[in-house]
Amino acid sequence: MKAYINGTEVSFEQGDTILKAAKRAGVFIPTLCAFEPLKHTPGSCRVCLVETTLPGGEPRIVTSCNTPMQEGMQVNTRTQKVRAMQRLQVEMIFADHEQNCSACARHGDCELQALAQYVGLEHNRFSGMQAERPVDRSATALVRDVNKCVRCMRCVEVCRQVQGIGALTMDGVGLEAGVGVGISPDWASSSCVQCGQCTLVCPTGALAEKDDTDKVLDYLDNPAITTVFQFAPAVRVTLSDEFGIPRSTDVDVTGQIVAALRRLGADVVLDTNFGADVVIMEEGTELLHKIQEKAPLPMFTSCCPGWINYAEKHFPEILPYLSSTRSPQQVFGPLAKTYLPQKMGLAPNAIRVISIMPCVAKKDEAARKALSSNGVPDVDVVLTVREFARLLRRQGIDLASLEPSAFDNPFMSDYTGAAAIFGSTGGVMEAAIRTVYAVLNGHELETIEIAPLRGMEGIREATVNLGEGNGEVRVAICHGLKNARVLVEQVLAGKSPYHFIEVMACPGGCVDGGGTCRIKNDYLPQAHVRQQALYSIDKKLPRRQSHNNPQVQKLYADFLEKPNSPKAHDLLHTHYTNRKSSTFRSVQELWDKLTLAD
Numbered sequence: 001m002k003a004y005i006n007g008t009e010v011s012f013e014q015g016d017t018i019l020k021a022a023k024r025a026g027v028f029i030p031t032l033c034a035f036e037p038l039k040h041t042p043g044s045c046r047v048c049l050v051e052t053t054l055p056g057g058e059p060r061i062v063t064s065c066n067t068p069m070q071e072g073m074q075v076n077t078r079t080q081k082v083r084a085m086q087r088l089q090v091e092m093i094f095a096d097h098e099q100n101c102s103a104c105a106r107h108g109d110c111e112l113q114a115l116a117q118y119v120g121l122e123h124n125r126f127s128g129m130q131a132e133r134p135v136d137r138s139a140t141a142l143v144r145d146v147n148k149c150v151r152c153m154r155c156v157e158v159c160r161q162v163q164g165i166g167a168l169t170m171d172g173v174g175l176e177a178g179v180g181v182g183i184s185p186d187w188a189s190s191s192c193v194q195c196g197q198c199t200l201v202c203p204t205g206a207l208a209e210k211d212d213t214d215k216v217l218d219y220l221d222n223p224a225i226t227t228v229f230q231f232a233p234a235v236r237v238t239l240s241d242e243f244g245i246p247r248s249t250d251v252d253v254t255g256q257i258v259a260a261l262r263r264l265g266a267d268v269v270l271d272t273n274f275g276a277d278v279v280i281m282e283e284g285t286e287l288l289h290k291i292q293e294k295a296p297l298p299m300f301t302s303c304c305p306g307w308i309n310y311a312e313k314h315f316p317e318i319l320p321y322l323s324s325t326r327s328p329q330q331v332f333g334p335l336a337k338t339y340l341p342q343k344m345g346l347a348p349n350a351i352r353v354i355s356i357m358p359c360v361a362k363k364d365e366a367a368r369k370a371l372s373s374n375g376v377p378d379v380d381v382v383l384t385v386r387e388f389a390r391l392l393r394r395q396g397i398d399l400a401s402l403e404p405s406a407f408d409n410p411f412m413s414d415y416t417g418a419a420a421i422f423g424s425t426g427g428v429m430e431a432a433i434r435t436v437y438a439v440l441n442g443h444e445l446e447t448i449e450i451a452p453l454r455g456m457e458g459i460r461e462a463t464v465n466l467g468e469g470n471g472e473v474r475v476a477i478c479h480g481l482k483n484a485r486v487l488v489e490q491v492l493a494g495k496s497p498y499h500f501i502e503v504m505a506c507p508g509g510c511v512d513g514g515g516t517c518r519i520k521n522d523y524l525p526q527a528h529v530r531q532q533a534l535y536s537i538d539k540k541l542p543r544r545q546s547h548n549n550p551q552v553q554k555l556y557a558d559f560l561e562k563p564n565s566p567k568a569h570d571l572l573h574t575h576y577t578n579r580k581s582s583t584f585r586s587v588q589e590l591w592d593k594l595t596l597a598d
Contacts, residue, residue: 003073018064018075019048029077030086030118032093032111032203033152034065035523038161042153046089047115051076061085086119095126096175097204098147104205105143105386111203111520112150131175138188141210141363142196146178149206155179155198158523162507164482165314167192179206189581191313193481195306195505196360196384196514201523209360209515212381213391219352219381220265226346228268228336229261231356232329233276234423234510235385237533238358241517241526242389243399249532255404257356260397262405268340269407272355273415275332276422276431278555279303280546282572283325284435285563287500291473296321298476298491298498301428303327305365306505306514308576310481315488316578324573328422329355329362330371333378334571335412339559343411352380356388358423358513361505370574384515414551417538424531425479425509426453426460429502433464433475434545441467448544454535456508456528458483461498479504 001012005027012021022029032045048064053074061082064075076082093112101107136144151170156179159168167190171180184190199207219225236254241247254271261269287299302308302323311318325331333353341348355362365371366379383391392399407413418434421427430453437445452462453475461476476498478484484503490496506513508527511534519526538544546552560568 001069001071003069003071003075005075006077012069016069018050018052018062018067018069018073021069022050022064022075022077027077028118029064030115031065032115032150033154035152035154035157035201038154038157038201038523044151044153045093047086047093047119049082049085049089051079051082083120087121090115090119090121091124091126093150094121094124097150098132098145104148105208105211106202106205106518109518109520110205114520133176133178136181136187137210138186139192139194139364140188140367141194141360142187142192142199143208143210144179144181144187145206145208146180147206148204149178150204151177151179152203154201154203155207158197158201159192162197162480162482163193163195163505164485165191165193165310168198193306193309193313193505194361194364194514195309195481197506199360199514200512200516200518203520209384209387210363211387211390212363212383213387213394215381216354216383216391217394219354224350225352226267226350227265227352227354228270228340229266229354229356230270230272230275230329230332230336231257231388232272232358232423232510233420233427233534234358234513234516234530235356235388236537237423237530238385238511238513238516239389239399241519242385245400247526247529249529250536251533252537253399253404255406256399256402258407259402259405260392260399263397263402264391264395268344268409270332270336270340270409270412271407271415272328272332272357273419273422274412274549274551275328275330275335276419277416277546277549277552278331278335278572279325279328279422279428280418280431280435281552281556281563282331282568283323284432284439284546286323286325287432288436288439289564291499298496298501299323301432301500301502302574303422303428304504304506305359305361307481307484307503309361309364310484310505311488312576312579314580315485315492316580317492318488319576319578321491322576324569324575326371326572326574327362327365328419329357329379329382330365330574331572332412333366333371334373335555337373337378338571339555340412342559353378355379355382356385357382358385358510358516359506360384360514362515368574370577385513385517386515389517411551411554414549415541416546416549417541417544418546419549420537420541421534423510424534425504426455426477426502427509427534428504429453429475429477429500431546432500433473435547436473437464437466438545438547440470444545449535449539453477454531456531458507459486473499475500475502477502479509480507481505 181190418431511530
């Protein structure tokens with residue numbers, strides 16, 4: 001089928017919107033609420049206006065995001081009338097929007113600011129009309145500022161479509177409308193799991209992580225404090241986007257991160273990958289014990305705090321199936337305050353552990369009472385990738401210009417390829433299988449790159465032969481909580497065929513965690529490239545199985561004795577709590593009805 005955009009003939013398919021056909025033809029139309037990765041476009045911003053004329057008809061102004069193309073249609077995206085109406089619409093959006101841009105989490109990276117430039121806005125005739133509304137800071141990790149909400153509904157859609165939770169809503173009418181948390185009094189008491197995916201799609205600063213950069217600067221400025229930094233596997237392949245380093249399947253800025261932290265004044269720079277290798281030793285041993293003791297299976301991984309929050313708040317019946325092993329961040333924390341000071345001659349009470357994570361929910365995890373010792377958190381501060389980039393910019397440090405620096409700590413900085421792939425969906429499972437096989441057979445798995453465990457499908461499964469006489473283990477992997485629900489309900493119905501299930505709350509895993517950099521007008525465009533970058537790191541390392549990490553071997557020999565020992569269990573394991581309130585139950589029942597109706 002044929003039509004015309006700005007006088008040029010274009011082809012389109014049945015059901016294509018004007019906006020979709022224009023994008024395919026390379027014609028730019030400014031948008032705000034239209035968001036291609038999500039299924040529904042509400043057409044609420046009314047910015048993507050175009051003029052259309054059908055054969056024999058009169059010109060009409062329509063929104064391009066939800067108006068279908070028709071045979072012979074003439075579309076004009078830049079008439080004087082269209083441009084004037086677009087500017088007026090943006091003015092009206094700004095009129096009900098807080099304009100203290102310099103203090104906004106998205107300053108310089110705001111889609112509304114960019115939109116004002118796109119439509120040629122020079123002066124807003126309607127500024128100062130906004131009624132101030134309270135800012136919700138009740139959640140551990142996130143801030144909700146309705147004063148910056150433009151009612152695009154992206155956050156509502158990603159919470160519903162991708163995560164299957166529906167914690168976010170559009171509340172109120174008219175000028176009082178904005179992102180809300182349904183019938184809950186505040187964000188902290190809602191069904192939200194703090195995965196942070198909403199912050200990735202929010203075009204403004206209405207939804208953002210709590211900024212802890214000043215707290216870190218205070219620690220760095222205090223000579224009585226020993227700062228110990230750790231950074232997660234995914235950070236080394238995601239932080240580059242914040243500094244314009246070309247994205248590729250070989251990107252790895254580990255050395256630049258170490259150099260940047262030393263430039264900041266960090267006392268000790270270590271790697272969460274070390275903690276990931278320890279997690280495999282603990283979790284793999286735990287799985288073997290469950291299989292040998294014929295305990296109820298499957299066992300779920302427990303590395304992802306968004307998934308843990310989901311299990312506690314939405315499906316507490318599944319908690320007995322979760323591994324008790326802490327996440328790599330929380331394994332690292334107590335070791336940095338016990339084992340590390342013993343080895344380095346440091347004062348344990350002077351140590352502050354600072355994590356750099358691709359995850360918003362890690363802030364919430366670090367604040368859990370169960371992950372503290374005598375009321376002191378094992379991890380003191382968590383910075384997302386976005387916060388760490390802001391911290392570096394505040395100190396005038398350009399990551400791209402730094403010469404890479406190597407770790408020099410002989411106790412908790414070495415890591416294997418198995419730890420590196422933790423940042424991708426399927427990585428935890430593959431790392432665990434490598435070590436479980438070696439423990440059972442006394443030799444390494446011949447082909448350690450397990451193809452069925454890799455990929456981007458929402459739910460994947462594999463059957464792995466554990467060697468002669470050891471039988472097979474059937475495993476499943478999912479990412480995105482809507483997919484997790486499928487596997488959870490299967491287990492609770494007694495129909496699960498699996499021994500071991502890996503869950504990551506964020507699509508793609510940590511490589512697209514809620515704390516990674518935001519891409520204007522796009523969502524999850526880089527998951528596959530980042531995933532391949534982690535696999536590239538794994539392939540290049542001399543040791544690719546967690547049990548072959550010499551620093552991990554030394555940790556057990558000198559301090560923990562063996563995996564799952566009483567001391568290891570005390571320091572490196574945890575427990576979970578039923579947090580499903582009656583409010584959550586009623587909301588979930590309503591959500592189930594709506595889902596079934598769809």
